[in-house]
Amino acid sequence: xxxxxxxxxxxxxxxxxxxxxxxxxxxxxxxxxxxxxxxxxxxxxxxxxxxxxxxxxxxxxxxxxxxxxxxxxxxxxxxxxxxxxxxxxxxxxxxxxxxxxxxxxxxxxxxxxxxxxxxxxxxxxxxxxxxxxxxxxxxxxxxxxxxxxxxxxxxxxxxxxxxxxxxxx
Ligand SMILES: [Mg+2]
Ligand SMILES: [Zn+2]
Numbered sequence: 001x002x003x004x005x006x007x008x009x010x011x012x013x014x015x016x017x018x019x020x021x022x023x024x025x026x027x028x029x030x031x032x033x034x035x036x037x038x039x040x041x042x043x044x045x046x047x048x049x050x051x052x053x054x055x056x057x058x059x060x061x062x063x064x065x066x067x068x069x070x071x072x073x074x075x076x077x078x079x080x081x082x083x084x085x086x087x088x089x090x091x092x093x094x095x096x097x098x099x100x101x102x103x104x105x106x107x108x109x110x111x112x113x114x115x116x117x118x119x120x121x122x123x124x125x126x127x128x129x130x131x132x133x134x135x136x137x138x139x140x141x142x143x144x145x146x147x148x149x150x151x152x153x154x155x156x157x158x159x160x161x162x163x164x165x166x167x168x169x
Pocket of ligand 1: 012013014015016131132133
């Protein structure tokens with residue numbers, strides 16, 4: 001098939017697409033700062049026809065530090081910044097819960113199952129999860145997805161470039 005290389009590209013948020021707030025949370029749109037290459041990486045996935053899904057723990061909601069409306073506003077800014085490079089988030093799945101309160105807070109797999117439930121045509125073996133923490137990758141690996149870890153020496157645009165192969169596209 002001449003389609004996308006992945007049915008879904010699942011993306012962690014903090015530390016993968018945007019700068020982590022040390023000892024805190026991104027609670028306001030102005031606090032969101034993209035990491036270098038993040039918009040380009042998502043743009044490349046979008047142009048290649050990959051559906052992208054943001055999978056993110058946001059315990060600040062359970063802790064009363066932000067509202068769901070605040071989170072929507074933060075994600076609107078994220079979408080705007082990504083759109084500057086042609087990137088799009090096709091779905092956003094959030095765990096707003098505290099620790100040990102749910103089945104979706106990573107490293108549990110509820111967010112990943114939800115992403116697959118929303119895309120019944122997707123095959124987990126044709127999905128890739130990109131994140132900065134072992135807790136992002138373990139549940140995806142458990143479901144049969146490919147996993148890629150980003151880090152200071154492995155920014156998300158480099159990871160995505162490698163996913164598309166040395167020849168690029
Ligand atoms: Mg992260
Ligand atoms: Zn949860």
